[in-house]
Amino acid sequence: MSKLICFANNNFISLSEAALPMGDLGVQRGYGIFDFLRVSNNSPLYWDDHLERFFHSAKEMRLPVGLLKEDIKNIISQLLQKNKLLHSSIRILLSGGISPDGYQIVTPNLVIVQQPLIPPSDQINEKGYILASYPHQRQMPHVKTTDYLMAIWLQPWLKERGADDVLYQQNGIVSECPRSNFFIVTKENKIVTPGRNILQGITRKQVLRLAVANGMIVEERDISLEDIRLAKEAFIASSTKRIVPVMQVDDKVFAPCTKESVTTLLYDLLFHKEKETVAFLS
């Protein structure tokens, strides 16, 4: 861990030495954005999508990046060479930076960190997750900010309920989990996922594309807690986990995920797409 190299202050330095100064708006005012991608077999997965979202987040939050997309790709490539980790994650963090008055943005602080990551299994984890819904709407939901105040705060609450993660809802309309997008499969085998008040996940985009390409009907629309009660299957999708079946949301228990489930089919499609991508990049 301590020998890992990261990119900070425009230099490649030891990760153990990387830090944000106390005057950084990221520290004092929680002002920052990031993106997070998985590296499989030394291939950064869907990095064009992640970098596009990163630059979008930065623009929305009025944080000049100071580098081009190609510069960041170049830095990531150098990190891959230096750290020689087969399976890893890349976190690209842009914090508000040092501010003389502690309030105005002057020059943001870019830090890129690579760390080892255990890749998800080739097979879906059929056991699945228990989700507990909680009334909350992320501020700036379309931006990947560093604001996980509610998510961290709810950890003991989730543990008490034996839940694996929280599903945010507002007035009975669900949006997302803190680190993944939420989907249901209706009795008519439609794939439905919220279309607004969410972060546009990169894996979410892959799932929707693969579903359409395989003849499934996809709907991006509001999902109510009642819709969940009527659904046949539910799952979440994220870069680190691909797809995880949802076995329960509050009191609603789903039938166990099997080889015949739509969720399993989507997992397999996603897994094969990823294999192809890695083969192409290698």
Place this chain on the structure above:
Amino acid sequence: MSKLICFANNNFISLSEAALPMGDLGVQRGYGIFDFLRVSNNSPLYWDDHLERFFHSAKEMRLPVGLLKEDIKNIISQLLQKNKLLHSSIRILLSGGISPDGYQIVTPNLVIVQQPLIPPSDQINEKGYILASYPHQRQMPHVKTTDYLMAIWLQPWLKERGADDVLYQQNGIVSECPRSNFFIVTKENKIVTPGRNILQGITRKQVLRLAVANGMIVEERDISLEDIRLAKEAFIASSTKRIVPVMQVDDKVFAPCTKESVTTLLYDLLFHKEKETVAFLS
């Protein structure tokens, strides 16, 4: 600046060396609380109140402080001796700390920083502030978290409007400014300030006490934008500014603040109370 001493990692170190590591939940997940107090003539003003609120914030956010109130007072006293700043601010920051999984709280990180601060003038600044209302409700409003995402983000928006600060409102009911509490004076000379969905400001508490002690009627209740239109005066209160008259909220323009204004009377009461406090502490 660079010679200032702060308290970090359980030690007194140079402020320029103090930083939060990349793995800190304060950096990665915006998870942290703080408190901020003014030091006048080497006397930390209302530090019992500030420390009480700090420990309350920590408890609400499930962050063990690891020190007692008296320990923190002792550290602040040592900083005052080391830095020898006549007028300054003390920021007590408690971030989520290093988390092995980047999500669970293990050991929070306490940093106490003293920096020079220009004290407010002995006289009220009659010019006052222009406020622009914006629909937002802080998450965990009763806790002094480091979440100022919306406040920082709105800076260019405020500049465009020629406004000095934002007044948060939700469905026409106002709550607070990002760093100060909001008050109106009604035509009947009642002092009214929101009682819920706000941070309980230490200066707010002083203002209400002094108003009551001087025979004024005080109401803590919801304030609508319509109430503001009907009000005679408006002002904000904070530790760094004491009281600043509000000359405008959106389209509503108030009569200029004068020596006869209730706002000026409250400023003077607050100023004298502060002088007494400093004299008592010295």
